[in-house]
Amino acid sequence: MERLDVIGNISRDLTRYPDHRGGSRLGGAALLLSLAAAKAGRRTAPVCVLGNDLAHLPQVPGLDTLDWSARIQADGMSTTFDLAYDLQGELVVVDTDYGVAKGLTKHALRHMDQHPRGTYHVCCRRPLDAAAVLGRLAGHAADFSVDFFLPSAEAMIRAAARWLPKATTLFVNAAEYRLLEQTIDCGTLPEVVITDGPRAAVVRCFGRQVASAIPPPHPPREVSGAGDTLAGTFLAHRSQGATTAQALAEATAAAAKYVAAPSLPIPAPRRG
Incomplete structure (x- = not known):
């Protein structure tokens, strides 16, 4: 099976909820999506920039299931996110220090030129230059x-709009889908997976709904990263021949299991 290369950030996160849930954790869309895809049976490689503080991740038990050959290390600190949610799990405030991820676009462009026939997932989050990355992928005719990510989705969707009809699949939440509808004719999009928290997720192909699934009820401990887990799982199952409905049910x-489970701790560097 062809490897899935996931372009995005790996970060140190702090999540906060009014009922005192949350805390420090390992995060970032490139990591969480890659782990979900690997767990579902697909070989996956994060295309990312790690700072000195997270340079040891490829050796951490549980993370060594990933193919780390597409990552680079840079001097400095990795991305950090401070994420505040309300009791309904809606993100209300986000503070970010991108750190060494400011070099992600340059690294991603170089990697794509070295692997022009690869299969990619692009986490369109700042500081990535989404237009440059998607334009390069389209130029290579890559899948x-x-x-x-909702805080930057409006700007990122506008920047990416020209190339979105060439994407195999788009993943958005309900609010992002409304932004998408304001920017592009969604009838031109081959496959859009739309999530809505605990409510039904649906898949639309060229504007027509073809599948839906209601997430199993699990009391949420941590909602940050649920969408990444869904996307990685969906892509892995689709690549193994699952139907859209089957992949959505698995995703x-x-x-749902992810939001009920403990978060990934930030691993201490190995000594010796």
């Missing part, structure tokens, strides 16, 4: 899928 179940 690629895309997701967004919603994986996301």
